Amino acid sequence: xxxxxxxxxxxxxxxxxxxxxxxxxxxxxxxxxxxxxxxxxxxxxxxxxxxxxxxxxxxxxxxxxxxxxxxxxxxxxxxxxxxxxxxxxxxxxxxxxxxxxxxxxxxxxxxxxxxxxxxxxxxxxxxxxxxxxxxxxxxxxxxxxxxxxxxxxxxxxxxxxxxxxxxxxxxxxxxxxxxxxxxxxxxxxxxxxxxxxxxxxxx
Numbered sequence: 001x002x003x004x005x006x007x008x009x010x011x012x013x014x015x016x017x018x019x020x021x022x023x024x025x026x027x028x029x030x031x032x033x034x035x036x037x038x039x040x041x042x043x044x045x046x047x048x049x050x051x052x053x054x055x056x057x058x059x060x061x062x063x064x065x066x067x068x069x070x071x072x073x074x075x076x077x078x079x080x081x082x083x084x085x086x087x088x089x090x091x092x093x094x095x096x097x098x099x100x101x102x103x104x105x106x107x108x109x110x111x112x113x114x115x116x117x118x119x120x121x122x123x124x125x126x127x128x129x130x131x132x133x134x135x136x137x138x139x140x141x142x143x144x145x146x147x148x149x150x151x152x153x154x155x156x157x158x159x160x161x162x163x164x165x166x167x168x169x170x171x172x173x174x175x176x177x178x179x180x181x182x183x184x185x186x187x188x189x190x191x192x193x194x195x196x197x198x199x200x201x202x203x
Contacts, residue, residue: 013051016041017061024062025104029115034058056118060127066102066109067129071136073098078140084149088167088201089194091140095171096190099178106175142167146201155201167197 019041023032034055038045052058077094081087099106113124138144142164149155170193177184 009051012043012047013061014065016043016048016051016058017065020058020062021065021108022104024111025107029111032111056122059112059116059118062108063112063124063127064130064133066105067133067137069102069105070095070098071133071140073101074140075136078145084145084152084154085198085201087145088142088149088197091142091145092167092171092193092197093190094140096174096186096193099171099175100186103175103178107179110172110175149201153203156203158201163197163201167193170197 016037020032020037023037023040026032027036034048035045037058038048041048048058052061074091074094077090078087081090109124116122116124118127143160146155146158146160146163150157150160174184174186174189174193177189178186
């Protein structure tokens with residue numbers, strides 16, 4: 001009986017988290033109140049608060065789910081690439097592919113990054129994440145890929161943080177382009193981005 005209750009609770013938490021992702025993506029972080037998320041999930045607000053306690057805890061669950069799905073898409077692709085250039089290309093293509101398969105997740109995490117202020121002024125990057133997410137992040141981290149390419153001589157001397165910021169900005173531009181135009185040529189954009197950044201990093 002206990003295992004059935006636990007499974008039911010886990011399923012309800014997952015349902016509410018999914019509804020929160022959709023609500024934040026559609027309404028923006030500021031307007032996605034606990035009540036609106038509850039309405040979307042078809043439950044009373046008290047049910048959301050029973051499972052999560054407050055909105056901050058719900059946001060932690062949303063962030064964890066966004067990380068989980070993103071790293072599921074990116075880690076295998078980056079790990080499979082044997083070179084720094086291959087890892088950079090895999091990072092770009094996998095992240096852009098994620099925009100196609102999980103558009104609401106990407107918009108939601110962007111909204112949270114821009115608008116979330118938790119208790120004591122906590123921001124997105126201060127939220128606790130599961131250890132496996134933290135480990136996965138290090139495996140796809142742009143700075144680490146770029147630094148490895150510089151150290152091996154595969155890339156020219158460059159500032160990893162600067163190139164990484166440019167890549168993230170370009171991926172963010174693709175997200176907004178897709179929101180404006182669902183027919184946006186994501187594959188062509190990926191080809192251009194890979195070509196541009198591999199040329200920028202080449203010795």
